Amino acid sequence: MSGVRTFISHYWGVLGILLLWQAWVSISGLNAIVLPSPLSVVADLVANPAIYAGNAGKTFLVAVLGLAFGLLAGVLLSLAAWTSRLLNGLLTPLGLIFSSIPVVALIPILARLLGYDMRTEIAIVAVAAFFPTFVFVGAGLKSRPPGSDDLFNVLGATPWQRLLRLVMPAAVPNMMVALRLTAPEAVLAAILAELLMGTSGLGFMFREAAGRFAMERAFGTSIIATITAVIVFGLFMAAERRVDALWK
Amino acid sequence: MTETAIHLDRVGKSFALDNGKQLTALSEIDLRIGKGEFVALLGPSGCGKSTVLRLAAALETPSAGRVTIDGKEPQALSRAHRLGVAFQDHALLPWLDIFANVALPFQVAGRKVDDARVKELIGLVGLAGFEKARPRQLSGGMRQRASIARALALQPDVLLLDEPFGALDAVTRRHMNLELQRIWSAQRITTLLVTHSVDEALFLADRVIVMSGRPGRIIRDISIPFERPRHPSVMRDKRFHELVDELTLALEPEGAAP
Amino acid sequence: MTLQSEAVHRLVLGAVGVGLFLAIWQVIGTYRLAGMTWPPLTDVLAFIADPSKQGLFVRAMLASFASVALGYVVGILSGVAAAMLGQVLPIMRPGLDRLVAVIHAVPLVALAPVFMVLANRDLTPPAISALGVFYMIYVATTSGLKAASHTHRDLFTALGSSPTSRFLRLELPAALPALVSGMKLAIPVAFIGTIVGEWFGASRGLGLLMVSAMQNFQIPLLWSAVLIVTTASLALFGLMSLFERLVYGRFQ
Numbered sequence: 001m002s003g004v005r006t007f008i009s010h011y012w013g014v015l016g017i018l019l020l021w022q023a024w025v026s027i028s029g030l031n032a033i034v035l036p037s038p039l040s041v042v043a044d045l046v047a048n049p050a051i052y053a054g055n056a057g058k059t060f061l062v063a064v065l066g067l068a069f070g071l072l073a074g075v076l077l078s079l080a081a082w083t084s085r086l087l088n089g090l091l092t093p094l095g096l097i098f099s100s101i102p103v104v105a106l107i108p109i110l111a112r113l114l115g116y117d118m119r120t121e122i123a124i125v126a127v128a129a130f131f132p133t134f135v136f137v138g139a140g141l142k143s144r145p146p147g148s149d150d151l152f153n154v155l156g157a158t159p160w161q162r163l164l165r166l167v168m169p170a171a172v173p174n175m176m177v178a179l180r181l182t183a184p185e186a187v188l189a190a191i192l193a194e195l196l197m198g199t200s201g202l203g204f205m206f207r208e209a210a211g212r213f214a215m216e217r218a219f220g221t222s223i224i225a226t227i228t229a230v231i232v233f234g235l236f237m238a239a240e241r242r243v244d245a246l247w248k
Numbered sequence: 249m250t251e252t253a254i255h256l257d258r259v260g261k262s263f264a265l266d267n268g269k270q271l272t273a274l275s276e277i278d279l280r281i282g283k284g285e286f287v288a289l290l291g292p293s294g295c296g297k298s299t300v301l302r303l304a305a306a307l308e309t310p311s312a313g314r315v316t317i318d319g320k321e322p323q324a325l326s327r328a329h330r331l332g333v334a335f336q337d338h339a340l341l342p343w344l345d346i347f348a349n350v351a352l353p354f355q356v357a358g359r360k361v362d363d364a365r366v367k368e369l370i371g372l373v374g375l376a377g378f379e380k381a382r383p384r385q386l387s388g389g390m391r392q393r394a395s396i397a398r399a400l401a402l403q404p405d406v407l408l409l410d411e412p413f414g415a416l417d418a419v420t421r422r423h424m425n426l427e428l429q430r431i432w433s434a435q436r437i438t439t440l441l442v443t444h445s446v447d448e449a450l451f452l453a454d455r456v457i458v459m460s461g462r463p464g465r466i467i468r469d470i471s472i473p474f475e476r477p478r479h480p481s482v483m484r485d486k487r488f489h490e491l492v493d494e495l496t497l498a499l500e501p502e503g504a505a506p
Numbered sequence: 507m508t509l510q511s512e513a514v515h516r517l518v519l520g521a522v523g524v525g526l527f528l529a530i531w532q533v534i535g536t537y538r539l540a541g542m543t544w545p546p547l548t549d550v551l552a553f554i555a556d557p558s559k560q561g562l563f564v565r566a567m568l569a570s571f572a573s574v575a576l577g578y579v580v581g582i583l584s585g586v587a588a589a590m591l592g593q594v595l596p597i598m599r600p601g602l603d604r605l606v607a608v609i610h611a612v613p614l615v616a617l618a619p620v621f622m623v624l625a626n627r628d629l630t631p632p633a634i635s636a637l638g639v640f641y642m643i644y645v646a647t648t649s650g651l652k653a654a655s656h657t658h659r660d661l662f663t664a665l666g667s668s669p670t671s672r673f674l675r676l677e678l679p680a681a682l683p684a685l686v687s688g689m690k691l692a693i694p695v696a697f698i699g700t701i702v703g704e705w706f707g708a709s710r711g712l713g714l715l716m717v718s719a720m721q722n723f724q725i726p727l728l729w730s731a732v733l734i735v736t737t738a739s740l741a742l743f744g745l746m747s748l749f750e751r752l753v754y755g756r757f758q
């Protein structure tokens with residue numbers, strides 16, 4: 001009994017949405033050609049595991065590779081900004097501006113600039129991940145443990161030693177936060193890039209399914225896209241936890 | 249007296265404040281600390297004790313006068329990795345375990361880490377068995393001891409301690425004082441200890457310097473007569489109580505007038 | 507250096523940085539360093555200012571901005587309402603939190619098919635905006651409602667205030683700064699929602715304009731549409747930042 005109680009207290013919202021959905025369908029009398037039944041969506045998933053898995057895998061790859069490149073670029077540029085007050089003053093406001101624009105709007109421009117191919121999709125994800133990483137890691141490079149700067153002075157550390165042993169390690173937790181925060185955006189950017197220009201991946205499946213009104217396929221893709229996003233997010237959340245346990 | 253190790257020669261220090269004004273933290277400080285001497289610096293908070301210590305550590309530059317250590321610029325000492333410092337903030341790096349934190353001075357000096365020496369130091373400050381622990385897993389007192397072990401790692405010529413026990417409770421603090429005396433007696437490193445505890449200064453130091461604030465000046469310079477090694481029972485000595493009274497009076501605002 | 511001159515220094519350097527960025531954009535475009543698909547900034551601005559294009563842009567902007575505004579307002583109202591519901595009826599909290607987590611887990615674009623069949627195509631953009639904004643606002647408001655300190659809460663209880671008056675006089679004002687921060691961060695989210703919704707097949711709007719310009723190699727049109735969207739989002743973001751400062755100054 002208490003199990004049911006707990007379930008309802010935790011999931012009444014989700015259940016409510018499903019009921020509302022059902023009610024809407026019943027009242028407005030949408031027909032099954034437009035609105036697929038859950039069963040037919042599941043049937044499509046079960047009948048075509050290879051299509052779904054292959055495209056989801058490709059989207060996952062684009063998202064993770066893009067995140068990796070965006071991270072690398074963000075870290076390198078924030079390090080450059082750290083070494084020079086001038087660069088820091090020039091770049092930090094730009095980074096803040098770019099990390100607060102709707103970055104998906106840049107996708108069509110990047111697609112046109114770089115051409116339609118998978119490398120462009122990765123570049124698009126990298127750009128989406130780059131700006132928040134730059135801002136976060138930049139802040140991390142400045143948040144060193146209290147007294148540690150004095151300590152490195154007293155120890156007679158060279159600038160290089162200070163960078164490697166103090167400044168960069170101090171920025172690692174912020175870097176993990178940046179990764180976790182940009183992970184959902186990265187999946188979204190990957191899917192959108194595929195939607196606009198791809199020939200494979202979940203975004204492509206959306207475009208293809210919506211184009212021929214194959215709503216079972218569209219809904220199935222939504223489910224798989226959500227699972228992919230949850231996996232990517234969960235992966236980076238777990239990574240952040242692991243790193244925090246070692247780092248803080 | 250033996251030869252001078254740390255010398256503050258008519259040193260003044262002022263800070264530029266955010267509102268554009270100048271704050272004179274120290275004026276006309278004359279202080280000589282002999283080789284192997286343990287000097288405690290006592291004074292009300294804000295009187296400039298830390299500033300004196302930071303000048304000796306080359307973390308600040310004097311606005312007037314000159315600071316030398318063994319006749320040279322104080323930077324020379326840290327560049328040669330011959331300076332040990334422990335701050336009130338333990339400044340342990342959270343991503344390193346205790347062993348790696350204590351070994352850090354070796355790495356920064358570009359030397360091979362002397363595992364035996366690091367182990368020995370960790371034992372010396374009573375942290376044996378905690379080599380693999382992270383700073384956050386230790387109590388405040390244990391972190392302070394680790395930072396003292398780190399300060400001693402390279403057998404420094406000069407040890408600067410800025411209220412290293414300031415955040416500890418009275419019992420732990422007394423315990424730490426005993427350990428510090430034991431460590432110091434074994435090595436006789438030139439030591440400058442900043443504290444605001446009269447007992448601590450008297451128990452540990454060869455000489456106690458009392459400062460007054462605004463601007464910081466030296467108002468007393470007292471040699472402490474007790475034999476070493478000192479047993480905690482020295483604190484019940486009549487002479488000890490007289491000195492406590494004398495110093496406490498000197499620390500009172502009205503007593504600060506020369 | 508004093509605080510003030512430091513701030514001026516930062517401001518000047520930041521402005522120089524933005525100026526350099528625009529200059530580099532112009533140079534790359536003028537000398538075709540990035541190929542034919544990167545126009546000079548002046549070309550893009552001239553294209554936007556061209557009277558013959560005005561009708562096109564105004565129609566697209568009206569559609570998109572209306573969708574952004576609708577999604578933003580609906581998202582804020584529903585987000586605040588849901589957070590307040592969770593505060594007033596704590597029994598609802600776990601379920602609300604799960605629901606919001608589920609909504610957040612779904613990539614915005616994956617919602618598009620749902621809205622396409624449930625609503626009509628032109629309601630998809632504001633609906634996606636609203637959901638994105640709802641998430642931001644719910645999270646910001648719930649954390650803001652926790653901001654009132656325990657001491658203050660105890661004080662109100664000791665003074666014998668009713669839960670309602672405590673909510674109105676203590677928790678709500680204490681939550682305001684977090685809410686305003688959430689409203690600021692929700693601005694780009696509202697724009698993203700509308701653009702994504704339009705890409706999925708709206709009949710008009712700047713998002714649609716971008717895609718068709720991309721597909722038809724209408725380079726100045728493509729860049730113009732993107733510039734308009736990002737500038738509008740940035741301007742509103744900047745306004746909200748100012749408002750945020752005001753609120754933080756007053757309530758914290």
Ligand SMILES: Nc1ncnc2c1ncn2[C@@H]1O[C@H](COP(=O)(O)OP(=O)(O)O)[C@@H](O)[C@H]1O
Nearest residue numbers: 263264271273292293294295296297298299300
């Ligand atoms: N970096 C600084 N900038 C401005 N004022 C400072 C700075 N460091 C210390 N001061 C001021 O100098 C005075 C002495 O400080 P300090 O040496 O830390 O005192 P103590 O260690 O005796 O408490 C204080 O008034 C303090 O506010």
Ligand SMILES: [Mg+2]
Nearest residue numbers: 294297298299
């Ligand atoms: Mg001090």
